[in-house]
Amino acid sequence: MEAIARRALMTKYAVTDHVTGAFDRMRRDDRGQGAVEYVGIIIAVVIVLVGVMAVLKEISPEVDKAIKGAIEKVTKFGEGGPK
Secondary structure (H helix, E strand, O other): OHHHHHHHHHHHHHHHHHHHHHHHHHHHOOOOHHHHHHHHHHHHHHHHHHHHHHHHHHHOHHHHHHHHHHHHHHHOHHHOOOO
16 A cells, blocks of 8 residues: 555656646747737737727718728738638
8 A cells, every 4th residue: 555655646746847847848938929929919909900990980981981991902801801
């Protein structure tokens, strides 16, 4: 019985060491950080655009249509998506 308890304790230490090492590596590793920041910026811009479009739809439908047309022209969403 003592051998099983010793083995379980050693396994616990091994797993704890592995998990702690993984967290340490993640904390020190900066690879991919720039991509995450760019994605965050893009998400922020999209949220602002959606808010502006919602306000413009209520205030001025003509401006709303002009902005939607410009976005469709750039992204080609009006033609079934980018090509």
